[in-house]
Amino acid sequence: EAGVAQSPRYKIIEKRQSVAFWCNPISGHATLYWYQQILGQGPKLLIQFQNNGVVDDSQLPKDRFSAERLKGVDSTLKIQPAKLEDSAVYLCASSKRRGTGEAGELFFGEGSRLTVL
Amino acid sequence: SQQGEEDPQALSIQEGENATMNCSYKTSINNLQWYRQNSGRGLVHLILIRSNEREKHSGRLRVTLDTSKKSSSLLITASRAADTASYFCATDIPSGGYQKVTFGTGTKLQVIP
Numbered sequence: 001e002a003g004v005a006q007s008p009r010y011k012i013i014e015k016r017q018s019v020a021f022w023c024n025p026i027s028g029h030a031t032l033y034w035y036q037q038i039l040g041q042g043p044k045l046l047i048q049f050q051n052n053g054v055v056d057d058s059q060l061p062k063d064r065f066s067a068e069r070l071k072g073v074d075s076t077l078k079i080q081p082a083k084l085e086d087s088a089v090y091l092c093a094s095s096k097r098r099g100t101g102e103a104g105e106l107f108f109g110e111g112s113r114l115t116v117l
Numbered sequence: 118s119q120q121g122e123e124d125p126q127a128l129s130i131q132e133g134e135n136a137t138m139n140c141s142y143k144t145s146i147n148n149l150q151w152y153r154q155n156s157g158r159g160l161v162h163l164i165l166i167r168s169n170e171r172e173k174h175s176g177r178l179r180v181t182l183d184t185s186k187k188s189s190s191l192l193i194t195a196s197r198a199a200d201t202a203s204y205f206c207a208t209d210i211p212s213g214g215y216q217k218v219t220f221g222t223g224t225k226l227q228v229i230p
Contacts, residue, residue: 004159031215033218035220041222041223042121042205042220042221042222042223043160043205043220044220045217045218045219045220048215048217048218050215055213055214055215056212056215056217091159091160093159093160097215097216104165105150105162105165106150106152106160106162106207106218107162108159108160108161109159110158110159111158111159
Protein backbone atom coordinates (compact mmCIF):
# COMPACT_ATOMS: atom_id res chain seq x y z
CA GLU A 1 0.00 0.00 0.00
CA ALA A 2 1.44 3.37 -1.04
CA GLY A 3 1.90 5.89 1.75
CA VAL A 4 0.99 9.57 1.96
CA ALA A 5 2.91 11.52 -0.67
CA GLN A 6 3.94 15.14 -0.18
CA SER A 7 5.83 17.61 -2.32
CA PRO A 8 8.04 19.49 -2.39
CA ARG A 9 10.22 18.12 0.42
CA TYR A 10 12.08 21.42 0.80
CA LYS A 11 11.28 24.98 -0.16
CA ILE A 12 13.12 28.22 0.52
CA ILE A 13 11.37 31.52 -0.21
CA GLU A 14 11.67 35.18 0.70
CA LYS A 15 9.10 36.74 3.01
CA ARG A 16 5.99 38.05 1.24
CA GLN A 17 6.36 35.42 -1.50
CA SER A 18 3.85 32.62 -1.95
CA VAL A 19 4.24 28.85 -1.71
CA ALA A 20 2.05 25.81 -2.26
CA PHE A 21 2.33 22.30 -0.86
CA TRP A 22 0.69 19.23 -2.32
CA CYS A 23 -0.52 16.07 -0.60
CA ASN A 24 -1.80 12.78 -2.00
CA PRO A 25 -3.34 10.68 0.79
CA ILE A 26 -3.66 6.93 0.97
CA SER A 27 -6.34 5.69 -1.40
CA GLY A 28 -9.74 5.40 0.23
CA HIS A 29 -8.90 7.50 3.28
CA ALA A 30 -11.80 9.82 4.04
CA THR A 31 -10.05 12.23 6.40
CA LEU A 32 -7.09 14.42 5.55
CA TYR A 33 -5.15 16.65 7.95
CA TRP A 34 -2.58 19.42 7.54
CA TYR A 35 -0.32 20.06 10.51
CA GLN A 36 2.34 22.70 11.06
CA GLN A 37 5.37 21.61 13.08
CA ILE A 38 7.78 24.30 14.22
CA LEU A 39 11.24 23.05 15.17
CA GLY A 40 11.25 21.50 18.64
CA GLN A 41 7.45 21.54 19.00
CA GLY A 42 4.60 19.12 18.49
CA PRO A 43 2.45 19.22 15.33
CA LYS A 44 -0.31 21.84 15.38
CA LEU A 45 -3.50 21.10 13.43
CA LEU A 46 -4.16 23.68 10.72
CA ILE A 47 -7.08 22.14 8.87
CA GLN A 48 -9.00 18.87 8.75
CA PHE A 49 -11.06 17.64 5.80
CA GLN A 50 -13.62 14.87 5.78
CA ASN A 51 -13.95 13.83 2.14
CA ASN A 52 -13.84 17.23 0.41
CA GLY A 53 -15.49 19.25 3.19
CA VAL A 54 -13.70 21.22 5.91
CA VAL A 55 -14.57 20.03 9.45
CA ASP A 56 -12.01 22.11 11.38
CA ASP A 57 -9.94 25.11 10.36
CA SER A 58 -10.01 26.95 13.68
CA GLN A 59 -6.23 27.34 13.83
CA LEU A 60 -5.65 28.19 10.18
CA PRO A 61 -4.46 31.81 9.73
CA LYS A 62 -7.05 32.51 7.09
CA ASP A 63 -5.63 35.90 6.10
CA ARG A 64 -2.63 34.14 4.54
CA PHE A 65 -3.26 30.38 4.50
CA SER A 66 -5.73 28.52 2.31
CA ALA A 67 -6.31 24.85 1.62
CA GLU A 68 -8.52 22.78 -0.61
CA ARG A 69 -9.16 19.12 -1.19
CA LEU A 70 -10.10 18.33 -4.75
CA LYS A 71 -12.75 15.64 -5.31
CA GLY A 72 -12.07 14.30 -1.82
CA VAL A 73 -8.59 13.09 -2.78
CA ASP A 74 -5.51 15.32 -3.26
CA SER A 75 -5.05 18.48 -1.24
CA THR A 76 -3.04 21.68 -1.55
CA LEU A 77 -2.03 24.10 1.18
CA LYS A 78 -1.07 27.61 0.12
CA ILE A 79 0.60 30.43 1.99
CA GLN A 80 0.41 33.95 0.57
CA PRO A 81 2.18 36.11 1.60
CA ALA A 82 4.65 34.16 3.73
CA LYS A 83 6.06 35.52 6.97
CA LEU A 84 9.26 34.58 8.78
CA GLU A 85 7.27 32.76 11.46
CA ASP A 86 5.82 30.40 8.83
CA SER A 87 9.17 28.58 8.71
CA ALA A 88 8.21 25.05 9.73
CA VAL A 89 7.56 21.55 8.47
CA TYR A 90 4.08 21.10 6.98
CA LEU A 91 2.84 17.59 7.55
CA CYS A 92 -0.03 15.96 5.74
CA ALA A 93 -1.79 12.94 7.25
CA SER A 94 -4.74 10.79 6.29
CA SER A 95 -6.94 8.24 8.04
CA LYS A 96 -9.89 5.96 7.37
CA ARG A 97 -11.92 7.69 10.10
CA ARG A 98 -15.33 8.92 9.10
CA GLY A 99 -16.99 10.03 12.31
CA THR A 100 -16.87 10.59 16.03
CA GLY A 101 -17.14 6.94 17.01
CA GLU A 102 -14.32 5.67 14.88
CA ALA A 103 -10.79 5.23 16.13
CA GLY A 104 -7.83 4.60 13.89
CA GLU A 105 -4.32 5.70 13.24
CA LEU A 106 -3.18 8.66 11.21
CA PHE A 107 -0.68 7.98 8.43
CA PHE A 108 1.78 10.80 7.87
CA GLY A 109 3.78 11.89 4.88
CA GLU A 110 7.46 12.86 5.17
CA GLY A 111 6.57 16.55 5.35
CA SER A 112 7.47 19.69 3.43
CA ARG A 113 10.12 21.83 5.10
CA LEU A 114 9.62 25.56 4.49
CA THR A 115 12.27 28.17 5.19
CA VAL A 116 11.22 31.80 4.90
CA LEU A 117 14.11 34.29 4.62
CA SER B 118 -2.97 25.24 21.26
CA GLN B 119 -1.33 22.04 22.53
CA GLN B 120 -3.74 19.71 24.29
CA GLY B 121 -1.02 17.44 25.69
CA GLU B 122 2.03 18.22 27.74
CA GLU B 123 4.75 15.62 27.82
CA ASP B 124 7.24 14.95 30.52
CA PRO B 125 10.19 14.83 30.45
CA GLN B 126 11.01 17.05 27.48
CA ALA B 127 14.21 15.06 26.95
CA LEU B 128 15.44 11.71 28.21
CA SER B 129 18.83 10.04 27.80
CA ILE B 130 19.31 6.39 28.79
CA GLN B 131 21.67 3.50 28.15
CA GLU B 132 20.74 0.71 25.77
CA GLY B 133 18.87 -2.04 27.59
CA GLU B 134 17.27 0.30 30.14
CA ASN B 135 13.56 1.12 30.21
CA ALA B 136 12.23 4.51 29.10
CA THR B 137 9.08 6.06 30.54
CA MET B 138 7.33 9.10 29.08
CA ASN B 139 4.27 10.79 30.50
CA CYS B 140 1.50 12.77 28.87
CA SER B 141 -1.08 14.98 30.56
CA TYR B 142 -4.07 16.47 28.77
CA LYS B 143 -6.82 18.93 29.53
CA THR B 144 -10.20 17.85 28.15
CA SER B 145 -12.22 14.63 27.86
CA ILE B 146 -11.05 12.32 25.12
CA ASN B 147 -12.28 9.34 23.11
CA ASN B 148 -8.86 7.78 22.58
CA LEU B 149 -5.21 8.52 23.14
CA GLN B 150 -2.46 7.59 20.72
CA TRP B 151 1.32 7.57 20.80
CA TYR B 152 3.46 8.40 17.79
CA ARG B 153 7.16 8.32 17.09
CA GLN B 154 9.14 10.73 14.89
CA ASN B 155 12.67 10.16 13.71
CA SER B 156 14.65 13.31 12.95
CA GLY B 157 13.52 14.90 9.69
CA ARG B 158 10.77 12.36 9.08
CA GLY B 159 7.01 12.09 9.42
CA LEU B 160 5.25 10.63 12.44
CA VAL B 161 4.61 6.91 12.77
CA HIS B 162 1.77 5.47 14.82
CA LEU B 163 2.77 3.23 17.72
CA ILE B 164 -0.33 2.39 19.73
CA LEU B 165 -3.89 3.56 20.44
CA ILE B 166 -5.69 3.18 23.76
CA ARG B 167 -9.41 3.84 24.12
CA SER B 168 -10.85 5.88 26.97
CA ASN B 169 -12.41 2.75 28.53
CA GLU B 170 -9.08 0.89 28.60
CA ARG B 171 -6.50 1.21 31.36
CA GLU B 172 -3.50 -0.58 29.89
CA LYS B 173 -2.35 -1.88 26.54
CA HIS B 174 0.72 -3.73 25.32
CA SER B 175 2.37 -4.00 21.93
CA GLY B 176 5.74 -5.74 21.74
CA ARG B 177 8.14 -3.74 23.94
CA LEU B 178 5.58 -0.96 24.43
CA ARG B 179 3.24 -0.60 27.38
CA VAL B 180 0.74 2.23 27.54
CA THR B 181 -1.42 3.17 30.52
CA LEU B 182 -4.30 5.61 30.64
CA ASP B 183 -5.84 7.24 33.71
CA THR B 184 -8.83 9.30 32.60
CA SER B 185 -9.52 10.53 36.15
CA LYS B 186 -6.07 12.16 36.21
CA LYS B 187 -6.13 12.96 32.49
CA SER B 188 -2.75 11.32 32.01
CA SER B 189 -1.05 8.55 30.09
CA SER B 190 2.36 6.94 30.13
CA LEU B 191 4.40 5.13 27.51
CA LEU B 192 6.97 2.59 28.66
CA ILE B 193 9.55 1.23 26.26
CA THR B 194 11.29 -1.81 27.73
CA ALA B 195 14.81 -3.02 26.91
CA SER B 196 15.53 0.07 24.81
CA ARG B 197 17.70 -0.05 21.70
CA ALA B 198 19.74 2.62 19.94
CA ALA B 199 17.16 2.48 17.14
CA ASP B 200 14.50 3.74 19.60
CA THR B 201 16.21 7.16 19.55
CA ALA B 202 13.47 9.52 18.34
CA SER B 203 10.85 12.01 19.54
CA TYR B 204 7.66 10.58 21.00
CA PHE B 205 4.31 12.38 20.95
CA CYS B 206 0.97 11.66 22.55
CA ALA B 207 -2.14 12.60 20.60
CA THR B 208 -5.64 12.95 21.96
CA ASP B 209 -8.86 12.29 20.06
CA ILE B 210 -11.30 14.97 21.18
CA PRO B 211 -14.93 14.64 20.12
CA SER B 212 -16.06 17.78 18.33
CA GLY B 213 -19.40 17.82 16.58
CA GLY B 214 -19.53 14.98 14.11
CA TYR B 215 -15.81 14.29 14.03
CA GLN B 216 -12.74 13.84 16.20
CA LYS B 217 -10.01 16.42 16.48
CA VAL B 218 -6.54 14.88 16.84
CA THR B 219 -4.28 17.15 18.90
CA PHE B 220 -0.63 16.45 19.63
CA GLY B 221 1.45 17.09 22.71
CA THR B 222 4.78 18.79 23.02
CA GLY B 223 6.86 15.62 22.73
CA THR B 224 9.65 13.81 24.56
CA LYS B 225 13.02 13.54 22.86
CA LEU B 226 14.54 10.16 23.69
CA GLN B 227 18.20 9.35 23.21
CA VAL B 228 19.34 5.75 23.70
CA ILE B 229 23.10 5.47 24.06
CA PRO B 230 24.65 2.26 22.70
